[in-house]
Amino acid sequence: MKKEYLLTPGPTPLPPQVSLAMAKPIIHHRTPQFQEILKEASLGLKWAFQTDNDVFIISSSGTGAMEAAVINLLSGGDTALVVQGGKFGERWTEIAKAYGIALEIINVEWGKAVSPEEISKKLKSNPQIKAVFTTLCETSTGVDNDIRAIAAVVKESSAVLVVDAISGLGAVDLKTDAWGVDVVVAGSQKGLMLPPGLGFISLSARAWKLVEASKSSRYYLDLRKAKKALDKNDTPFTSSITLVIALNEALKMMQQDGLENIFKRHRVMADATRAAMQALGLELFAPLAASDGVTAVKVPAGIDGEKLVKTMRDTYGVTIAGGQDELKGKVFRIAHMGFIAEPDIIMGLSCLEKVLTQMGYKFTLGSGLAAAEKVFLK
Numbered sequence: 001m002k003k004e005y006l007l008t009p010g011p012t013p014l015p016p017q018v019s020l021a022m023a024k025p026i027i028h029h030r031t032p033q034f035q036e037i038l039k040e041a042s043l044g045l046k047w048a049f050q051t052d053n054d055v056f057i058i059s060s061s062g063t064g065a066m067e068a069a070v071i072n073l074l075s076g077g078d079t080a081l082v083v084q085g086g087k088f089g090e091r092w093t094e095i096a097k098a099y100g101i102a103l104e105i106i107n108v109e110w111g112k113a114v115s116p117e118e119i120s121k122k123l124k125s126n127p128q129i130k131a132v133f134t135t136l137c138e139t140s141t142g143v144d145n146d147i148r149a150i151a152a153v154v155k156e157s158s159a160v161l162v163v164d165a166i167s168g169l170g171a172v173d174l175k176t177d178a179w180g181v182d183v184v185v186a187g188s189q190k191g192l193m194l195p196p197g198l199g200f201i202s203l204s205a206r207a208w209k210l211v212e213a214s215k216s217s218r219y220y221l222d223l224r225k226a227k228k229a230l231d232k233n234d235t236p237f238t239s240s241i242t243l244v245i246a247l248n249e250a251l252k253m254m255q256q257d258g259l260e261n262i263f264k265r266h267r268v269m270a271d272a273t274r275a276a277m278q279a280l281g282l283e284l285f286a287p288l289a290a291s292d293g294v295t296a297v298k299v300p301a302g303i304d305g306e307k308l309v310k311t312m313r314d315t316y317g318v319t320i321a322g323g324q325d326e327l328k329g330k331v332f333r334i335a336h337m338g339f340i341a342e343p344d345i346i347m348g349l350s351c352l353e354k355v356l357t358q359m360g361y362k363f364t365l366g367s368g369l370a371a372a373e374k375v376f377l378k
């Protein structure tokens, strides 16, 4: 018998309440019953996004919501600034290029956060920039960017700020309205404790001006259609009924917890994970801007990083994430977001210690666990 533990930065484990909600017989979406659920979920999303703006639900993975942001805000030939410090920053570039957007790019060394001053400089040097695309939690490198400081510098320009919070939302604080973030994009399968399949996007009044002005061709991802429907408590196409019901359930759980508690829980798990790595003599990939949602760790010399992840998963049922693209085999990533709790972290660390020992890495067995426990006991 093998019990499975999921410690990846998407998908994340599902709370039993969420799974059970999805097991109920399906209902029709053009009904008062579903409209009630959609209304409640929409209010819950505003709460989770910390905004008074509408949050639209798109039936797609997170990337669909990213694409919706690009094509609704901009048209071919417009100029945008992209912060590229990992795989997901690169995704903004790829989407924007596909639609003929002219790009200014800030290349940030993987593992570092972007400097807001650099964004400010770029904006001043090119007043054509209409939108700044950045990432809250750069899941590929385990970095949290300082969105509050970024928003402060973007506000001094005429550009709108777009934040990919696909893995950050519900894990780390993002005060959309208070900080002046125009557009926030999220996905269902990370901090929000749902299966993959939903994308979310919220837009400020300033961003809506761009949506109205954009000459991009759009159909399924046309947010003007989404707005018309949402104003009538509806969706333009068939809702992902089951996932929206699950979303409503997850948001209720989150609201019972409160954002402060949620962020604190993530911080404590991140602190414990980081303390464990230090005790094991392992180096964090992003020591200066380590995310509270996911910890990226350098694979020590002489250890096969891909084999480490594979053995933990296939032999012991504990799934962590490896590195992506240029980090393949060079880092492993332990998620502590969504419905992941202290005991899961202990389980993951214990398995990591076991497999590292088997692979010949030298350390005092149990030292990582002890360091984590000390943080949890505080």
Ligand SMILES: *Cc1c(COP(=O)(O)O)cnc(C)c1O
Binding pocket: 010, 061, 062, 063, 064, 088, 091, 135, 137, 138, 139, 164, 165, 166, 167, 168, 187, 190, 196
């Ligand atoms: C997971 C993730 C994405 C991609 O989302 P999909 O749901 O796979 O389309 C984009 N950005 C970030 C920061 C992510 O963590």
